[in-house]
Amino acid sequence: MQSTTVDNKVQPTFSRLNPFQAKVLKNVNLNGAGSKKETRHIELSLQGSGLAYVPGDCLGMIPENDPELVAALLEEMKWDPEVPVAISKQGDTLPLKEALTTHFEITLLTKKIVAQAAELSENAELRKLASEENVNQLKEYIDGRDLLDLLRDFGPWKATAQEIVSLLRKMPPRLYSIASSLAAHPEEVHLTIGAVRYEAHGRERKGVCSILCAERLDVGETLPIFIQPNKHFNLPESQDKDIIMVGPGTGIAPFRSFIQERAASKAAGRSWLFFGDQHSATDFLYEDEFEQYQKDGGLSRVTTAFSRDTAEKVYVQHKMLENSKELFEWLENGAYFYVCGDKQYMAKDVNNALIDIIEKEGGMTREAAEAYLNGLQEQGRYQRDVY
Incomplete structure (x- = not known):
């Protein structure tokens, strides 16, 4: 492990493999009473870590699984929570309950897990599902299901706890866009995290990391974290450049960081x-x-779209189109355009709206408008942080 020397003391370098235990300074719900959403604003201390970041970077967090889900697994399989299980090829062990809580990913299934599980069961249905010709049914089955579903749906099992956990992947870290600037909040890092809860296949489902943050993370406790640089989502080098930021919902996170940074440095460029x-x-x-x-x-300008406040749903891309003349003028003037948030729908709609605006206001063909947008991308003036 590399080290840096601080005041003649050797300080470890914190990383994904050696995360820093960051103390929680604040954890509040940003949504008002009656909202259908719960969005947590979390402030963590970086004091003593030596960690630094720039706006646009991400914070990696290594979460723990929901204790209720772990308890349900132990109960389903009648497992002894204290039995030691190997968690690495080197033979490191943990008590089963701790391994299921801190080490293994138990909320996602893969085709590989189901195929290997079929070898540990005499269940004909499971073997059929895992067979080559049923690849589409298998894909459909694993969507939105977890380890508990698999164990409940296809028992009885002749496998030991060790054999079952050997099928599982190590808990991957969760990455979140950083929602603060070190210039505005020295030795702190802030996050904006939407709590994920939904019903699927007859059970309530919870996001591993977001629900840990929403339900089980109190001020004074610590979280294992590391900084993940994001080379493809940064403020312009020149502070004179204008920036346009499109970030609905929790997509606001990096833009809070951008705005704080630019305000702290008294940047001359406008921001929208x-x-x-x-x-x-x-x-x-x-x-x-x-x-x-x-x-x-x-902050020069804020344009909002609240989809449920009007009879017809209005989204950010509609507001862009309403302001197409000025938006194109900003782009022609050298503005940088940023999008953060949902990849599946929002980012596509925003991309299409942008092409519409360039086509209309630039008096171009569709093809020319697309080429203009590609040009912005090549110059690093159209950046997306989508997930």
Whole structure:
């Protein structure tokens, strides 16, 4: 492990393999009473870590599994929670309950896990599901199901706890866009995390990391973290450049970081934020902060879209189209355009709206508008952080 020397003391370098235990300074729900959403604002201390980041970077977090889910697994299989199980090829062991809580991914299934599990069961249905010709049914089965579903659906099992956990992957870290700037909050890192809860296959499901943060993380406790640089999502080098930021929902996170950084450095470039969510009254994340930045001149403009406040749903891309003339003028003037958030729908819709705007306001063909956008991308002036 590399080390750095600080005041003649050797300090370890914290990383994905050696995470820093960051103390929780604050954990609050940003949504108002009556909202259908729960978005946590979490502040962590980096004091003593030597860790640094720039706006656009991500924070890696190594979560623990839901104790209720672990208890349900132990109960289903009638396993002894204290039995030691190997967690590595080197033969390191942990008591089963601890291994299921801290070490293994238990909320996602893969085709490989199901195929290997079939060898540990005499269940004909499972063997059929795992066979080559049923690849589509298998894909459908694993979608939205977890280890508990597999064990419940296809018993009885003749496998030991060790054999079952040997099928599992190590818990992967979860990455979140950093929502703060070190210039504004020295020795701190902030996160904006939406709590994931949904019903599937007759059971309530919970996001591993987001629900740990929402339900089981108190001020004063610690979280294992590391910094994950993001080379493809950064502020312009020149502070004179204008920036346009599109970040609905928790996509706001890196833009809070951008705005804080630019306000702290008194950047000359203008900044325009497009933010969207369900209801203005309950879901306008960081509203007071952004109002203050507008008053202080750190944020030039905020354009909002609250989809459930109107008869017809209005999203950020609609607001972009409403402001197409000015938006194109900003781009022609050298502005950088950023998008953060949902890859499946929002980012595609924003991309299409951008092409529409360039086509219309630039008096171009569709092809020319697409080429213009590709040009922005090549210059690093169209950046996306989508997931």
